[in-house]
Every structure is written in structure tokens, then in C-alpha cells.
Amino acid sequence: MAEPLHDIIIIGAGIMGSCTAYHAAKQGLKPLVLEQFVNGHRKGSSHGKSRIIRFAHANEAYVPIMKEAYELWEDLEDLCGEELINKSGLLWLSDAMTTKRNSRILNDYDIEHAVLKGREIQVAYPQIRYNHEWYGLIDSDGGVIYADKCMKATQDEAVKHGAEFRHCEKVKEVKSEPDRVVVITDKGTYYAKNVAVTAGGWLNKILPDFDDIIETQAEQVAVIYWKVKDNFSLYEPSSNCPVIVIEENGDLMYMLPPVDHYRQIKLSLHVSEPIDPDKPLSDLPPWIIQRVQEHINEHFPDIDASKPSTTEICMYTMTEDGHCALGRYPSDPRITIAGGFSGAGFKLAIVVGRMLTDLAKGAEETEVIPELFRFERHRTENLDPY
Numbered sequence: 356m357a358e359p360l361h362d363i364i365i366i367g368a369g370i371m372g373s374c375t376a377y378h379a380a381k382q383g384l385k386p387l388v389l390e391q392f393v394n395g396h397r398k399g400s401s402h403g404k405s406r407i408i409r410f411a412h413a414n415e416a417y418v419p420i421m422k423e424a425y426e427l428w429e430d431l432e433d434l435c436g437e438e439l440i441n442k443s444g445l446l447w448l449s450d451a452m453t454t455k456r457n458s459r460i461l462n463d464y465d466i467e468h469a470v471l472k473g474r475e476i477q478v479a480y481p482q483i484r485y486n487h488e489w490y491g492l493i494d495s496d497g498g499v500i501y502a503d504k505c506m507k508a509t510q511d512e513a514v515k516h517g518a519e520f521r522h523c524e525k526v527k528e529v530k531s532e533p534d535r536v537v538v539i540t541d542k543g544t545y546y547a548k549n550v551a552v553t554a555g556g557w558l559n560k561i562l563p564d565f566d567d568i569i570e571t572q573a574e575q576v577a578v579i580y581w582k583v584k585d586n587f588s589l590y591e592p593s594s595n596c597p598v599i600v601i602e603e604n605g606d607l608m609y610m611l612p613p614v615d616h617y618r619q620i621k622l623s624l625h626v627s628e629p630i631d632p633d634k635p636l637s638d639l640p641p642w643i644i645q646r647v648q649e650h651i652n653e654h655f656p657d658i659d660a661s662k663p664s665t666t667e668i669c670m671y672t673m674t675e676d677g678h679c680a681l682g683r684y685p686s687d688p689r690i691t692i693a694g695g696f697s698g699a700g701f702k703l704a705i706v707v708g709r710m711l712t713d714l715a716k717g718a719e720e721t722e723v724i725p726e727l728f729r730f731e732r733h734r735t736e737n738l739d740p741y
């Protein structure tokens with residue numbers, strides 16, 4: 356009997372692979388998704404309960420993508436009957452210049468927002484203390500996106516429309532033949548018209564020469580939680596406790612209200628170090644804890660900074676310029692790639708899945724992928740995606 360020829364094989368069932376399976380299945384392709392680990396594993400980038408979602412970005416190319424992302428996440432909320440996003444607001448704390456730039460970008464796209472200065476910040480958000488040197492931009496649509504619920508909803512909807520997920524099956528090789536792409540795993544060999552590689556930090560292990568096109572690097576990152584010791588009600592989701600991005604002297608910190616752990620906020624520093632994703636992660640460096648402790652002591656009076664209540668080491672995948680890499684593999688355009696999301700890709704995944712599906716259905720790369728994310732992009736503007 357002839358081997359089945361799959362419409363699309365997706366390598367990796369993180370949020371990018373799951374969203375690609377969701378769109379591909381809804382559009383009548385029958386995706387086969389191959390994932391090396393168990394469902395819900397914590398070795399990649401997409402596990403846990405919460406991520407930040409926001410319109411506000413330093414680079415305006417993200418704003419139209421986020422418009423589509425909000426619409427697509429809301430469509431998915433309707434389908435699964437679950438709240439996937441809590442728009443409790445994003446507060447971006449920084450200096451006057453940065454705030455002005457971010458506000459101008461949101462103005463250009465008619466996105467609701469406000470700017471606060473010094474004590475006005477504390478009046479709006481009594482949980483925190485920032486003095487006259489600080490500016491705050493409030494992105495009213497920002498907030499928490501529930502990562503675990505999004506993973507489940509995209510996978511459930513994909514399966515409902517005919518996708519098949521095979522967990523604990525590791526892809527060893529992808530080979531091009533004239534009339535098909537061959538995917539060899541530790542359990543068998545599969546054939547497909549199209550292959551989408553959404554393998555996170557393992558991208559270069561599957562396509563080793565991809566590094567010559569765009570360098571992507573798996574990096575480990577610390578996630579730190581701290582106990583709320585007072586004024587608990589100000590941190591409840593119902594109190595509209597914002598998510599916060601803090602830029603100070605070149606450091607970038609972020610805070611999410613207690614979603615992952617009871618009465619513990621997530622407050623950490625956006626720094627990472629290169630790793631091999633197949634090797635064990637190393638311990639959390641004490642200097643990171645210290646840096647965050649100092650910030651909490653100065654600005655978060657209700658938080659116990661004496662020691663972290665929970666710590667985790669996770670992985671994300673960086674590109675040189677901090678923007679993700681999307682497109683067709685130059686050696687074989689039937690293979691598409693979505694990688695290098697640089698610690699800020701979760702909220703975009705529902706659009707990335709739509710883009711990879713359009714490519715699998717034959718769309719031109721230039722119609723589908725914004726220039727900033729294409730492999731051949733110009734790198735003159737080196738703005739952090741935050």
C-alpha cells in the first residue's frame with residue numbers, strides 16, 4: 356500500500372506548532388503534529404499559565420499584527436468558551452523619551468492609551484511607588500494571556516477539525532525529494548506536501564544550515580515569583596492589577612499579577628544566557644535575584660523581597676536583532692520555519708499559525724510575512740521587540 360502523503364507535518368507542539376495546526380485544520384488541511392516530549396512538558400517555551408499581551412511595542416510593525424492577534428484570540432475564546440485574555444491593562448514604566456515614542460506609535464494606530472507622570476502613577480496604581488523621574492504608558496488592552504488555556508484551546512480545536520498530534524516522537528531528519536518532503540523520526544518515516552518547523556530552541560538541530568541564514572540561539576532565562584504580604588485585594592485579577600514592563604538604566608523587568616501561583620507575583624529580569632537545549636539548565640544566578648530584590652524594596656511596598664517564593668529556569672530562543680524569523684526554507688520552499696521569538700512570541704502565535712498556513716496553501720512569502728520578520732530583512736534598526 357502507498358504511504359500516506361500528509362498535507363502538512365508540523366514539527367513541535369509548542370504554541371507556534373499548536374496555532375499552526377489550529378489554522379491548518381480549520382482550513383481543511385489535515386496536519387500531523389510531531390512532538391518529542393509529552394503534552395504540557397516544561398522543557399520548551401510555551402508552558403505555564405501566563406504571558407503578557409499588549410499593543411504597545413518599541414517597533415510599530417508589531418501593532419497591526421497585534422490587532423489581528425487580538426481578533427483571532429477572541430475568535431478562539433468564542434469557540435472554546437474560555438477566557439483566554441484578561442485585559443487588566445499594561446503599564447510600561449520608563450523615561451520621557453521612550454514613553455513619548457511608544458505613545459506616538461499607539462496614536463498612529465488609534466490604540467487607546469494614556470500617559471502618566473511621577474505621582475500620577477501611584478495615584479492610578481496604589482500598589483507601586485515611582486517618583487517624578489518616571490513616566491508610565493497605560494495600554495488599556497494589555498494584560499495577561501493565559502498560556503496553558505491557549506495551548507489547550509488551539510490543540511482541542513485543531514483535533515476537532517482533523518489534526519493528529521503524536522507526542523513522544525522525536526524528528527531526527529527532514530529530507531527533500533522531488534515530489535515530497537520526508538520526515539524521519541525515532542518511530543517511523545512520514546511523507547508530506549509541506550512541513551512547518553516550529554521547534555523553538557531546537558530549530559538548528561533540525562535544520563543545521565539555518566544558522567547561515569539567520570542565527571537563532573536557545574537561551575535560558577530565570578523566572579522569579581515573590582509573595583504578596585499586604586493589600587492582597589490590589590493584586591486580584593478582579594482589581595485590574597496591571598501587568599508592568601519596567602525599563603531602567605538598560606535593564607528590562609516585567610511583572611505579572613498572581614496567576615501562576617497563589618498570592619505570588621511574577622517579577623523578573625529580561626536577561627538570558629546561551630545554552631544547548633538538550634543539556635540540563637543551570638542554576639539561577641544570585642545577582643539576578645539581588646537586582647530584582649533591590650527594585651522591589653524601592654518600588655513595591657506590599658511585596659516580600661526577603662527571598663523569592665518560587666523560582667524557575669526556562670528557555671527561549673533569541674535572534675541577533677530580537678525579531679522572529681518566519682518564511683520558506685531557501686533550500687526547499689515546501690518547508691516553512693517559525694523561530695527565534697526572543698521572549699515575546701506567545702501573543703503573536705495565533706497570527707504566526709495563520710501565516711504558516713497561508714504559506715502551506717501556496718501564498719507568496721512577500722504577501723504573508725511582514726518585512727521585519729523575513730529572513731532577508733534589513734538589520735539597520737536594532738530595536739528590542741519589547
Ligand SMILES: Cc1cc2nc3c(=O)[nH]c(=O)nc-3n(C[C@H](O)[C@H](O)[C@H](O)COP(=O)(O)OP(=O)(O)OC[C@H]3O[C@@H](n4cnc5c(N)ncnc54)[C@H](O)[C@@H]3O)c2cc1C
Pocket residue numbers: 366367368369370371372389390391392398399400401402405406407408524525526527553554555556557558561576577578669670671693694696697698699700701702703
Ligand atoms: C520566561 C518566559 C517569559 C515569556 N514571556 C512572554 C510574554 O510575556 N509574552 C509573550 O508574548 N511571549 C513571552 N515569552 C515567549 C513565548 O513564550 C515564546 O515565544 C513561545 O512560547 C515560543 O513557542 P514555540 O512554539 O516557538 O517554542 P516551544 O514552546 O519551545 O515549542 C517548540 C516545540 O518543539 C518541540 N521539538 C523540538 N525539536 C523537536 C524534534 N526534533 N522533534 C519533535 N519535536 C521537537 C519541542 O519539544 C517543543 O515542544 C516568554 C517566554 C519565556 C520562556
